[in-house]
Amino acid sequence: MHVYLLGLGAIGFVTAQDLAAGADFDRLTLADFSLRAIERVKARVGEPSKVTYQQIDAGDGAALEAAFRDVDLVINALEPSFNVSVMQACLRSRANYMDLAQGGPRYHTGTPDSFEFLGWSQQFKDIGLLGILGMGMDPGVTNVLARYGADRMDQVWHIGVRDGDNAVVPGMEGTFFTLWSPAIAIEECLMPAMIWEDGEHKRIGVFEEAEIFPFPEPLGPQECYTVDHEEAKTIPLYLPGIQEKGLKRCEFKYQLDADFIDVMKVLGKLGLNSPWPVNVKGQMVAPRDVVVALMPDPAEVEGEATGWGLIGTLIEGRKDGQEQKLFYYVKNSYEDCRRELGATAVAYQTGRPPAAVAELFARGELTIGGRMPSGCYPCESFDPEPLVKNLARHNIVMEVADLSAVRA
Numbered sequence: 001m002h003v004y005l006l007g008l009g010a011i012g013f014v015t016a017q018d019l020a021a022g023a024d025f026d027r028l029t030l031a032d033f034s035l036r037a038i039e040r041v042k043a044r045v046g047e048p049s050k051v052t053y054q055q056i057d058a059g060d061g062a063a064l065e066a067a068f069r070d071v072d073l074v075i076n077a078l079e080p081s082f083n084v085s086v087m088q089a090c091l092r093s094r095a096n097y098m099d100l101a102q103g104g105p106r107y108h109t110g111t112p113d114s115f116e117f118l119g120w121s122q123q124f125k126d127i128g129l130l131g132i133l134g135m136g137m138d139p140g141v142t143n144v145l146a147r148y149g150a151d152r153m154d155q156v157w158h159i160g161v162r163d164g165d166n167a168v169v170p171g172m173e174g175t176f177f178t179l180w181s182p183a184i185a186i187e188e189c190l191m192p193a194m195i196w197e198d199g200e201h202k203r204i205g206v207f208e209e210a211e212i213f214p215f216p217e218p219l220g221p222q223e224c225y226t227v228d229h230e231e232a233k234t235i236p237l238y239l240p241g242i243q244e245k246g247l248k249r250c251e252f253k254y255q256l257d258a259d260f261i262d263v264m265k266v267l268g269k270l271g272l273n274s275p276w277p278v279n280v281k282g283q284m285v286a287p288r289d290v291v292v293a294l295m296p297d298p299a300e301v302e303g304e305a306t307g308w309g310l311i312g313t314l315i316e317g318r319k320d321g322q323e324q325k326l327f328y329y330v331k332n333s334y335e336d337c338r339r340e341l342g343a344t345a346v347a348y349q350t351g352r353p354p355a356a357v358a359e360l361f362a363r364g365e366l367t368i369g370g371r372m373p374s375g376c377y378p379c380e381s382f383d384p385e386p387l388v389k390n391l392a393r394h395n396i397v398m399e400v401a402d403l404s405a406v407r408a
Contacts (some may be wrong), residue, residue: 001024001025001026001027001072001073001394002025002026002027002029002071002072002073003019003025003027003028003029003071003072003073003358003362004028004029004031004067004068004073004074004075004095005019005028005029005030005031005075005077006031006032006058006064006074006075006076006077006078006086007031007032007058007076007077007078007082008030008031008032008034008037008038008040008041008077008376009032009077009078010038010147010180010343010344010346010347011077011100011136011248011347011349011350011351012032012041012077012351013031013037013040013041013044013341013342013343013347013350014028014035014201014341014347014350014352015044015075015077015181015351015352015354015355016039016041016044016140017044017045017341018341018351018352018355018356018394019075019355019358020045020048020050020051021301022079022355022358022359024358024359024362024363025358025362026050027050028051028052028055029051029052029054029066029067029071030051030052030053030054030112031053031054031055031056031057031393032055032056033055033056033057034131035055036254037075038053038055038114039351041053042399043339046321048272052305054067054188054313055185058078058082058086059085059210060084060085061085061088061089062088063089064085064089064093065089065092066093067089068089068090068093068095069093069095070091071095072088072095072096072362073087073095073096073097073166073361073362074089074095074096074097074098074298074303074377075096075098075354075356075358076097076098076099076100076225077100077354079103079181079183079184080101080102080103080184081103082101083099083103083117083232084095084112086368087099087117087120087131088098090129090131090178091120091123091127091129092207094127094360095129095378095401096128096130096132097124097129097130097131097132098131098132098177098354098357098358098406099132099133099134100134100135100136100139100140100350100354101134101136101139101230102114102117102133102134102139102230103118103150108339112231114133114134114233114235114338114378115232115233117131117133117376118133118234118238118376118377118378119379120376121374121375121376122375124374124375124376125374125375128246128374129374130232130361130366130372130373130374130375130376130377131375131376131377132160132361132366132377132379133194133232133355133376133378133379134230134355134379135151135354135357136335136351136353136354137311137330137349137350137351137396138161138163138229138231138233138252138311138354139234139310139378139379140232140350140353140354140379141330141349141353141379141391141396142231142311142312142313142388143231143233143234143235143313143357143378143379143380143392144379144380144382144384144387144388144391145237145312145313145328145330145380145398146159146161146231146239146313146315146328147239147240147379147380147382147384148328148384148385148388148398149313149315149326149328150242150245150315150317151323151384152319153243153315153317153318153319154211154245154315154317154318154319154320155245155246155318156242156245156246156247156315156316156388157246157315157316157317158246158247158248158249158250158314158316158317159235159236159239159242159247159248159249159250159313159314159315159316160249160250160252160253160300160313160314160316161229161231161232161251161252161253161311161312161314162213162255162311162312162313162314162327162329163217163252163253163254163255163311164213164215164219164222164225164255164309164310164311165179165219165255165307165308165310165311165345165346166218166219166222166225166307166308167179167305167306167307167308167334167344167345168306168307169304169305169306170304171287171304172296174297175352176260176263176295177296177298178298179298179305179344179346180346180347180350181298182291182295182298183288183289183292184274184289184291186264186288186291186292187273187275187288188227188266189206189207189227189254189256189264190206190264190267190268191206191227191228192205192206192228193202193205193206193208193226193227193229193232193251193389194228194229194232194233194250195226195232195249195250195279196232196233196235196236196247196249196250196251196288197248197316198248198249199207201232201233201236201242206265206268207225207226207229207261207264207313208225208226208260209225209226209253209255210223210224210225211223211253212224213253213255214279214403214406215255215329215407216310216327216329216331216399216401217329218308218310219255219308219310220330221397223255223256223257224253224254224255224256225253225256226251226252226253227252227253227254227260228252229252230378231250231252231253231313231380232250232251232252234378234380235250235378236250237382238294238377238378238380239381240381242318243324245317246317251349261356265381267291270287272287272288272290272291273287273288273291274286274287274288275289279369285323298344298346300399305334305338305380306334307333307334307345308330308331308332308333308334309332309334309345309346309348309349310330310331311329311330311343311349312327312328312329312330312349313327313328313329314326314327315328315335323404324402324404325402325403325404325406326400326402326403326404327398327400327401327403328345328398328400328402329398329399330349330396330397330398330399331398331399332345332349332395332396333345337349340395343402349396351353352391352395352396353391353394354393355394355398356391356393356394357379357387357390359390360386360390365382365386365390366382366386366387367382367386368382368383369383395402
């Protein structure tokens with residue numbers, strides 16, 4: 001089994017270490033355009049006989065096609081703007097595909113979203129390939145938790161993903177920064193959110209539907225807002241039997257503090273979230289690129305972060321005549337993630353699931369209805385038990401909190 005990991009940034013840095021430590025792969029290629037990123041991974045992984053490093057331009061479709069020709073599975077750990085070129089190269093070279101996210105709707109960002117990529121399913125199926133879409137933490141693990149929880153209820157009327165974090169970075173008080181991709185943070189937070197409600201997808205505004213969500217300790221209650229995300233798009237359509245169980249609503253919410261929201265609103269009002277270049281004194285510059293360039297690089301501030309990342313999926317429904325409100329979640333501390341893999345909780349939680357799923361794929365255990373599929377699928381489509389079990393081996397451990405008695 002030859003696995004090709006494309007992208008060795010904060011997330012790929014984790015995935016590379018996890019893949020290299022696994023015993024299910026005969027060959028592993030670790031690739032990025034940045035020599036600095038390659039050297040950073042090499043310092044952690046070394047140069048075992050099964051590992052090859054490659055510098056490659058992910059925007060060069062011909063180079064990707066050539067690189068993928070003898071590859072069984074490509075893991076795309078780049079930003080979603082590269083997904084199209086990577087998927088097309090996989091089709092031409094007949095390599096199976098996995099990504100971590102799909103990006104926002106075309107009319108807003110210029111990049112395809114979940115629906116468009118899922119529309120490629122027949123092309124993959126026609127040549128016997130599998131496309132695994134959105135297999136990070138959220139989307140990814142959150143979709144798996146949605147499937148695992150919903151399968152255990154007789155009726156389900158609400159599925160809500162909640163992403164919480166209480167990280168603190170000493171010396172960064174009052175500074176606008178993120179511990180994940182600033183460009184993605186700006187894009188998804190300032191995009192009208194898509195939800196599923198009463199049998200159809202709908203768009204609402206930005207920073208709407210504020211709630212105090214009762215995250216389990218060590219987070220505790222946090223204020224959350226609805227944000228555009230893949231889960232609300234795919235879960236209502238691809239989680240088997242969920243509409244027959246009565247699903248009325250599905251949404252995704254981030255825990256966001258007031259200062260972050262205030263800055264985001266100003267960026268939106270000034271148009272500084274735009275990815276489209278404008279003329280500035282004779283130079284064409286994308287406003288969002290300027291903002292990102294002025295923000296601290298997550299890789300440069302992550303080393304001092306403390307706190308916890310706690311992300312999960314709320315399932316509300318009925319089992320054996322009793323109403324239930326269960327929160328299936330994963331939590332990891334920044335300190336533990338840094339000690340183990342030299343990463344933040346954000347990168348750790350997002351980077352380890354692709355390695356866990358790649359192992360299942362290599363063993364023939366990534367199944368739908370007990371059989372290895374072809375085509376393109378989000379993660380709620382797959383049989384959840386093998387996923388939950390193997391994720392736990394990678395310290396992505398599912399816990400369950402009963403919120404039935406907690407008042408909103």
